Amino acid sequence: MENAWIIPLFPLLSFLFLLLFGRRLKENSAYIGMVLTLASLVYSLVVLFERFNHPTYKAEVTWLTIGDVQLTAGFEVNQLNALMLVIVSLVSFLVHTYSKGYMHGDGRFHIFYAYLGLFTFAMLGLVVSPNLLQTYIFWELVGAGSFLLIGFYFYKEEAKAAAKKAFIMTRIGDVGLLIGMILLFWQVGSFEYDAIFQAVDEGAISAGMITLTAILIFVGAVGKSGQFPLHTWLPDAMEGPTPVSALIHAATMVAAGVYLVAALFPLFAASEAALMTIAIIGAFTAILAASIGLVQKDIKRVLAYSTVSQLGYMMLALGSAGYVAGVFHLMTHAFFKALLFLAAGSVIHAVHTQNIEEMGGLWKKLKLTAPLFLIGTLAISGVPLFSGFFSKDEILISTWVHGNTFLFWLAVIAAFFTAFYMFRLFFMVFTGDARSKQKEVHESPSVMTFPMIVLGILAIVAGYVNTPWFGTFLGDWLVADNEALGHGHIEGPAWIMIVATVVSLLGIYLAWLIYGKKSIQRDWLTVRMPLTYNVLYNKYYIDEFYQLTVVKATKGLTAILSFIETFIVEGLVKLVAGIVHGLGIIGSKIQNGQVQAYGTVAFVGLAVLIVIFALTGGYLK
Amino acid sequence: MNEYFLSILVFSPLLGIAVLALMPKTQEVAIKTVGFLATLPALVLALVAFIGGSDHLKKYDIQIEWIRFGDYEVFDLFKIDYELGLNGFSLVLIVLTAVISTLAAIASVHIKKEWKGYFMLFLLLEVGMLGVFAAQNLILFFIFFEITMIPMFFLIGKWGYFEKEKAAYSYLIYNGLGSAILLIVIMVLFARTGTANYDALAQLMAVENANTVAPFSETLKFGLLIALLIAFGVKLPIFPLHTWMLRVHVQAPPAIVMLHSGILLKIGAFGLIRFGMGIFPEQFKSIAVLLAVLGVVNLLYGAFLAFKQSDFKMVLAYSSISHMGIVLIGLGALNEAGIQGAIFQVVSHGLISALLFFLVGVFYERFHTSTIANLGGMAKGMPLTAGFLLAGALASLGLPGMSGFVSEFMAFLGLFEEMPILAAIGCIGIIITAVYLLRAVLGMTYGKANRDFIAVSDLKSVEFIPVVALLALIILIGVYPSVLSDPLHSTLETIMLGLGG
């Protein structure tokens, strides 16, 4: 555990090595990446198991001195960190493996692996950070890694736009985080989590300031985790290669926002207003994204909206003081969503399209992918016995117990939507007739299916670490020796579990009716409520709204400033130059070549001097 | 040896000038090699001093009597010594100057004509820049300051692009006015106290109604500080005194812009810190708010206008304005974090803009354009160039792990303590910076290829050196900022002591 700092360094090594020598290694680069992330994974597991028996370990060195203040860098292994280390390194390793098959034949194969290494390094660095500043540093770096990977197909205009959008939207959030963090620094005098919690505990910070900083920090999480209103970049980010979507935009980076809130939970917990904000934003995002997901046609976009929606769930949990529920769902979601993405990638790999309307009947052709996809779908839909069921249940209970009744029902509706659109997806892709000219559809190679199988297993079993039936091991462990995090398990009324089960089954049933059995016309919504459909299909026109407001305003401001630049700033300069020039013209006009004029000027000068002298000197009285 | 160390360091490029003067003007390769080699002694010596640590800088001081006006030897007044010295801050800037000069000399491989004259002026410019930072009295400072101006005028006017003469004149007049104001300040100080030495002046100014040759009212001190602000505001540049540097950025040859943007602009910041804060700390406090506001205005103004430009060089020019805003923000904060941030930004921006302009030179050499729209999809034909360009842009927009972040962070950290609301407004600049840089860089490197990149070669061997060296330094500072903050420590303490905080 003392050497946990080495975990992020393996992928960094991979990044540097591949950047320098990748070109020569070609596709063998994958092995470098795989071996090094495996090393991280193994060591993470070691650390995790050590953490079960040992207290939190923390080490730091001075990074930068500002006057008397020493900013430090270091690492910390607490429960949450240890858990995150394993999740991140595991998913990363699996994605590394999967990509060997998926990216086969790409000219910039080694670059892809280098970027993956960079991202994994940043993500692992993020989760071991013991202070806000270091968190922020890696927070930005994961953003950069994500940006590079989204724009991996740089020659595609869409990829370029998506990468840019992702970076800028998350940066808006980051600025919030930055401001919040700096304000907090001047309150506490340190970026250390411990110091912050201690200050909060001692009441050294005013309530208003806690709320302000907490919300500002949450803004950072909003950007990173694709919460409303900064969520629009995440679906667009699907322009990146699918393994990337699985790793970054499903399992790890987007969960960083949730992680951040969780890591700073004692701060948030100290402000009811902040918690409420988080809960509302989370619930709203959950339902909003889920409703958009209902009508999307791109397989990855559906998954992306589902990610947004699930992240909303996690936020809702945290906002409802359900620390364990949020982290738990973060974990299970990482597995099943990564699984779904990898499976989707496998599908895309097979049929070379992402439009679900061009798919269908793949159940028979993709014998391995299809069941795995189904597992993921069941998990996310919250069908009992799958991991998602337990974690979602925890969330609903937390919400209810915390008293957010309205948000609770929103979450329930969102769960219904989730079940519906996920099965809509499943049915459209795997059942029915093959709709397009898919001539040769092959199952993916084992290097791709192996990770899926691992995730599939986890998607089923991961939920059992924290169940009301077999014990809340995870929850108890997570909150051990820290009262601020709340209880390991929150007891809730039993009917919640039933409601959750019922709505998810209802959703599945409805999806089956429409897309499986086809007893309801598929264009039912389109025909009956074209307006609603269009609004949903166009994602509530949020992008367009931004285009009209923020972007227009920016452009307008730019135009005003460039007017100032051209006419006022430059104009003044021109004016001064013009005056000097004009004086020159007048002067040289007076210099008319007439010698008598010269004498006259001299005489007039003399006369003026004498007159003024006489007047001012008081000699003429 | 120690006594003459600094003099040798500062004047070592003159050796190169002497050698060049004796060379026939047609031998391109030999001239370029000599020009490059002539920058090395300064670099080596600067690094020696840097590695030697910042605790023993006093030993490099040199003081030789030089000019004495009037007949006041008895009172030891009105004398201008030849005195050079170092403190942590100037040492850092000297190292920066030496490094960027060497790299710019390499970047000068792209120069097409009259290499001999070019390198002679180039080396003279280097002498001026090194001297500016090493000088220990105002007049010597001013002399070196002006020495930078003349070679720059020629370098822009002769080796620049289409509107080079206009740019050269712009440069000359604005900087002429700036240095004119500076000269007045210097001469008021010198004439009325009889000394131009920094430390002596700082001591005299610290005392109210000090015993000077001619009286010094508080109003006068304040006026002098404002004049200093304007003088260095031209150099930095501060809105609305910035238009000249846009032309220079666009018209001057990239190697020269590396120096201009990398170092010359920094003299403004150096002056504000060294003289503004050093000599008039009391008055400086009262304009801190003004500085911070100007900083935010600079930051936002530059950023928004950079967003609109179609020429990448213009983007970088406005970006320089924007980034210098951060320096002002740091100075306006007037606390350790802010000032350290400002100094970091000075160094960091020097490296980053040198890197970016070097790359501009690289692709301009190949495509003869720097218009963003004409360069789309460069990553396809020149992946390395595009990659470094992207890295440079990320550094510039303050990605952690690179130097830009550390400085930006500290500057804002400082300002948030003093003026949180203003700082929050300034933070919008961080977003816009990302917006315009990505727009420009992605516009050039990503997307569909607009032109045929087949016949175009990527970075060549010699071009790697500056790119890699600069990027390495940028990352070094970003990852291990103590490399910069340690030498600055004592200087900052002195400044803070002067500010009484």
Place this chain on the structure above:
Amino acid sequence: MDLDTLLSYQWGAMAPEFIILGVATILSIVDLFAPKRFDRRILGWIGFAGILAALAALMNLFAVDTVTILYDTFKLDAFAKVFKLLLLIGAALIMLLAIGYRPKEGMEEFKGEFYYLLLAGLLGTMIMSSSGDLITLFVGLELLSLSSYILAGIRKKHLPSNESAMKYIINGSIATAVTLFGMSYLYGITGTTNLAEMTNVLPQLNNSQYSYLMGIAFFMLLVGLSFKLATAPFHMWAPDVYQGAATPVTAFLSVVSKTAGFVILIRMVVIVFSNTQAGATGVDSVTPLLFKLQDFIAVLAGVTMVVGNVIALRQRNIKRLFAYSSIAHAGYLLVAVTSMSVFMFESIWFYLGAYLFMNVGAFAVIQLMTANNDNEDIAQFAGMYKRTPWLAVAMGVFILSLAGIPGTAGFIGKLNIFMGALISEPAHYILAALMIATTVVSYFYYFGILTQMFFRPSPVDGEVEKKKIPVGIGVAIGICVLATIAFGLFPNTALDFFHTNFGGFQ
């Protein structure tokens, strides 16, 4: 006055003047009797040698204490010595220019006149700087003026030269008359023409009527002398005359004549009026009239600087441009006069010295560049760096020095003037600011010349004609470059000399 008294004078004090006078006389006689085909450049060299001899004699006199002879009309004090040094050096350099001067219409037959008139003019300036009496002052002044009038018109068959001489003499005579009128009042009030006696008499006058009359006398003298200085309001002749006159004459007018103007300004105006009371009562009775008049000089200085620099912006003719530049520089010098600080003498002396080298040097180059075809457009300088690199670099040095760029004597000179302006209480901030602002304006036209020389392509592309630089001019340019840089880098070589030999005034 018997022979004994005559012999009792220390005539040695006048050795430099005697040498110049003697050489001038010899030259005029030789010129008169020498055959037509006799190469009169030899006369020039003789004249040059004479100036050098005078210089040597002057150096010899530096050890001698202040000497006054001829009833105080001739006074060899430190002031006279240091300024004579400048005059002699300036004249020597200009003589070199004159020797190398060959206008296209030829002026072989007047060449002799050229040399000895130059010497006569020089003699006038030297008398002026040594005179302790209004009469000798006036005679010296007129000796200079009359020689200059003829010199300006020395190119008899060249219309611009005639015109410039005509303009010069008409304006000059008016200026003389004005000056004389002022002098007559001075004499009327003090009853003496001797400056030393005046300084004794003046402090005793304490009637405001007198100070008013003194004020008028002051203005008449100032305006009359501003003709020599080429400062406002009597500056307008300068561009026309400078343009039309032969280049060495222009150099003479702008350097030697101007120096003489400042010498007389300080000698007479400053000394006399700093001893006059501003009024009869109150504070006025203890403040010198001069201090009261400071603002007037300041205004004139300001106007001069603005006019000179601003109009220069529009000039295409190089000599005209230098005329305006010369006006501007006179304005800078007036700033030093205005401030009347402890640095006044030092700064004026140094600036005049610096100006001497840089301006003569510049005119030497101009003379070379325009000699071929009387085309004095600045486009003549285009591509000069390609054609004659060394000459271009030399010109570059002169111009940078004129623009006041560090590393050159011009910068140190300006620095010194600033010190004076800013040390006094109240400090002349506005004047200093105006001076530096106009200096920046001057960058436009100075660097315009540099632009021509270094950036523009040569109009005569292809054939790069090798100019043969006459020895004299080459030497002159060399000396000027060296001095400009040397006094810029090590100004104390000059300043220390000044302080050693100029312990104080009077």
Place this chain on the structure above:
Amino acid sequence: MSGVPISAYLTLALVLFCIGLYGALTKRNTVIVLISIELMLNAVNINLVAFSKYGMIPSITGQVFALFTIAVAAAEAAVGLAILIALYRNRKTVNIDEMDTMKN
């Protein structure tokens, strides 16, 4: 002798000076201009001589000065006329307002 006060001489001189100046600045013919200048110089002479006799501290130097002035004035006129002749040869005019080939 006593009847005429010094102020009368001075006024006369001033008037003469002004007439001279007026002539010098307005007359077209260069010869007239030169003559006007002579008037100005002579005005000075009147001043000098008046001061020499009736000044507060009468002395002979004023008259000496006047002699010098007369000599110089003569020389000036001579040089002026000589230059005018040279100009006339080239320009064929003695009108002063036509001598404006150099301006601005």
